Amino acid sequence: MYRAKFATKWMVGLLFSAGALSFAVTPAVIAQTDAAVIQGNVGDQDATFLALRDASRANKTDKVEVLASVLSNYDIPSYVDYYRLKPRIKDLVAPEPEIREYLARYDGTAIADRLRNDWLLELGKAGIWNTFDQQYPLFALDDDTQLKCYALTSKALKGVNVADDARALLTTPKDFGAGCTDLIGTLAQNGQFSQADVWFQVRQAIESGYGGVARRMAPFMDATDAQIAQAIDRSSLVLARGPGADRVSHELFIIALGRVAKNDPSQAAAALTASADQLKASERSLGWAQIALPAALKLDPQAVDYWRAAQGAPLSQDGYQWSVRSALRAGDWKLVRTSIEAMPQPLRDDPTWVYWLGRSLMADGRNEQAQKLFQSIADQTNFYGQLSLEELGQKIVITESPALITPLELAPMQKNAGFQRAFRFFDMGLRFEGTREWNWELRKMTDRQLLAAAEFARQSDVLDRMVNTSDRTKVEVDFNQRFPSPHRDIMTANTTALGLDMAWVYGVIRQESRFVKTARSHVGASGLMQLMPATARFVARKVGVIGFTADQVNDVDINIMLGTNYLSMVLNDLDGSLPMATAAYNAGPGRPRTWRSTLPGSVEGAIFAETIPFNETRGYVKNVLSNATYYAALFERRPQSLKARLGSVAPKGFTISALP
Template identity: 80%
Template sequence: MYRAKFATKLAVGMLFSVAASVIALPAAVAQTRLTNASNVVNYAGQDDAFLALRNASRANKADMVDGLASVLSNYDIPSYVDYYRLKPRIKDLIAPESEIRDYLTRYDGTAIADRLRNDWLLELGKAGIWTTFDQQYPLFALDDDTQLKCYALTSKALKGGNVADDARALLTNPKDYGQGCTDLIGTLAQNNQFTQADVWFQLRLAVESGYGNVGRRLAPFLDATDAQIAQAIDRSSIVVARGPGADRAGHELFIVALGRLAKNDPSQAAAALTGAADQLKPSERALGWGQIALQASLKLDPMSADYWRAAQGAMLSSDGYEWRVRAALRAGDWRMVKSSIEAMPSALRDDPTWIYWLGRSLLADGRKTQAHKLFQSIAEQTNFYGQLALEELGQKIVAFSAPSVITPLELAPMQKNEGFRRAFRFFDMGLRFEGTREWNWELRKMTDRQLLAAAEFARQSDVLDRMVNTSDRTKYEVDYTQRFPSPHRDVMSNNTQALGLDMAWVYGVIRQESRFVKTARSNVGASGLMQLMPATAKYVAKKVGFSGFTPDQVNDVNTNILLGTNYLSMVLNDLDGSLPMATAAYNAGPGRPRAWRATLPGNVEGAIFAESIPFNETRGYVKNVLSNATYYAALFDGRPQSLKARLGYVAPKNFTASALP
């Protein structure tokens, strides 16, 4: 049941689907008729035509877009009608520049205009129209597109600017590269701002991240052919068996192939590297061990810490730096934890995760004053590691907040806010992506008081996910009742009491799973407040004797909570009462936490177990849920709480919960 993050989507291919929650329209527009050369389509209302327009535009079906847009000339969200009409023609710069500029002027300052500028900039960068790109890029408000950042650096480099350091800092996640970032790497390689070592590093990064196609696009800038790179990626055992060869390219391809081989068998890759050691420079051997160590760490291989020691001095990816620390934590090697964090780039080292663990390594070395200084630097943060740091300072987690009541005067601007109105309009149509974008756009420059007022407006409108996310943004005034709501309390209390289940933990799960959106549906089919998969819901319904259960009942609040709490109880009992493991099981399935536990060298802190979960999503999920649960307990009980107590210890499979310290 490994599930991606909650995201509600409307299938692009369903061009004429009818939204389940279409808003009733006046009789005059109750039926909309679209005539096309090949068909006649009737819609129950303009919202249906709008949904069809959106999907046709996103599918780049320009022939349908104009016809659909023409029947929406009086639609109450004209900026989106015009956007969807224009978007397919932004591609390859088919639309005249004057038309694009006119749109940006008409809807200046709106979220959708910024989105269109993003679309346009991508096409300008792709086409190399740098004068217009350079004029428009500073106007892109969100500036959250890695490809655009790459294009901006390319433009600067082509004008003679030295951008190598900025590029190295930016180019860390090949998933986000696209054409813009591979173009940047090529430009910097051609003008000698990137060395061959830089480009080979990018290839290794792409391959270890699972984006071999990105790595292959770098072939023109390396002393290796596309065929050679493809063989190192796809037929790694052949390349490893052949050995490093005599030239630089052969050595680099051997190192890439070692990493690929280690995905399946780290010990085999380690043996091959040991056998070829005398043919490699010390720096190349370190790179090879780094490639093997990362894959071994992701498998929770007990040898991974030894592999990392052999990789000393290697240039690592962000994942490499982080997993070296995690391997040291699992091995209980606090000196290695300290040295590995200190070797990180500063931007990575400043993350609260590594500030906390560096503090713990200093404590293990008897350097309490320095450790406490680090803990104090993050203890005010209301996140997993902020909470743990607070406990290291001898305090507990509280949820006492008393911001002054939001006044009608403060609430009035939120009620009149056009962006919020559009957001609610989209939510009513089931378009949560568009609604969330509109809502978040309005929050960008708000003060804490304004954010609290916006969150209160969301609460009064029963849009609890926006209340939670908005309130989470405040820095100085905190309203924990907004951040950690507990709706359906009577239903929840009845179910958790009957099962002997911690209600705070269940609310922590719901907050992470659905943010209290009752009709939430993930992109893999999980539904409702507790995001139950269909097969799981059916299984639990049968186990608890829920006769007559049908899949459509899973979005009913009572049913969803009944089945979800029973499933949580089952996995908790199955995993010896360990909250970290049961939480991981709810996200990734019960088999995986059992397998992860089996690799432990002994009893470890729950925080170490959580930090070394090899799935990124599940690792973040466990930390967030247990952080949430601690705040909920503080609210429910009215007294300070311990996150460390909730985390407890996790033992190898041959231990039981009663044997834990």
């Protein structure tokens, strides 16, 4: 990409005199506009487009108009028009006919659906419900939690009882925004939510680290913002004061228990025990639940006792799941079962909890019921689908590839306008926009069409889209598409020299970068194996790379050499445990050692993986080892065991004789 180094006021002025713009442009506007002027060079046009995108995101309306006007012949007009209109969508500055004209002109495209999303958010915020209700069913992706909240608010204002739908929706405070706190307020004011419902939402928000969301609910309840703030920020003072005599004081005391437990669960437990006779049984259960979750996240062995004391308390999604994880670490299969059975049905249906419920039933001798649960998910090509298959006495194998994609099936993919836009964005380094365009086109495709789209991505050397597209098929599964192994010569040389399992390394790359050679994470990790700069320098020094520079990390040969060496280092440092080494690659080598040290004894690798307290690392370990099992099946052409790869994990120096 190139950015033009100059622009002349004469050329900008020419555009204005030709009637390209309909507003007065001052010298200040000209001065702030990027110096990229179109002279027939695609690189210059792309630079101007990127400047337009940045100006639109910053709501610099005048600058947007200047840049959009010099892109009148740009080859992606829908995005030029979108970025021109988007800043004026905010607070509904743009007139409705202009918005509707855009939606009609680009009907059926990903970016039109994105603009409708933007518009609906503003309509909901302004409470323009007639237009909102007319437009919301047309929002194809329907993936915005705030819009779902606004839709329920609109129904509630019309007298529809939406309390159950709201409780099912309001589970992730980080996604709430104004739309969801407004919904809670509406339901509290019209009697559909009780004070207990509102207090639950407050606890859930604080528990998740979103105290600001909790405080926005103060007008809807019988507590003040100042009281909630004190329970959050001066929780030790609230505990020292005791539960008090009224409902509000009890609720604030319970919140303070959770806040203190984040640093010291035993201190919070002592405070609750000392005040137990001042609380109702249901309040004591809530208090123990508030202590149990932070204790569980600390992998505190006492957490399982706190969860037992919390039985019957309404829990957040995290609470339900961590009550099971604590029981798994403690080997309490009865508590595993009762905790899963207490979950709301949608959460209980997750393959994770289907599998562990099956295991708890096996521990209770109810093998027939357990087998039915395993059978219900054994066809899924994920971590718990694979483990369930093994519980049924089978191993992980690669099924026969479907019929080859024909030129006739491939032709529509090559002509697909959305895919062409995706490639244009990828060429500009705009992976978010490119991925949105690509995925939009996949929504209604059959398995064969998905396989054809994946093949088109392969032929275009866009392997991440090949993998993600092929992953969507339900019946026809092409494992070669889902689990590609490019750069085999480089990989074989490095893994053979290090005695490293090549399937595991490919499993890491598939999870880290999806084979995007220039991938860069938000924290600065780079390349196929997503190496952090400091890690790359450390490994380069260890293996004797002379004159290593940071820019070399995106070179495929060097990236794989450094990445495989680092994997070998962490694997050797962690006693050859694949779950621990995989966790170390994601979270650093110190953390898995800490997590292992809190175990009561030897546990299955699957239990260690499921009870990792970092959400990202927990998912990462499960995905990498699932990937590695399929790669091994592809490479070795024989059945594989995920359980064998997981092995067991125990505290350092643990032996069976150490058990009491």
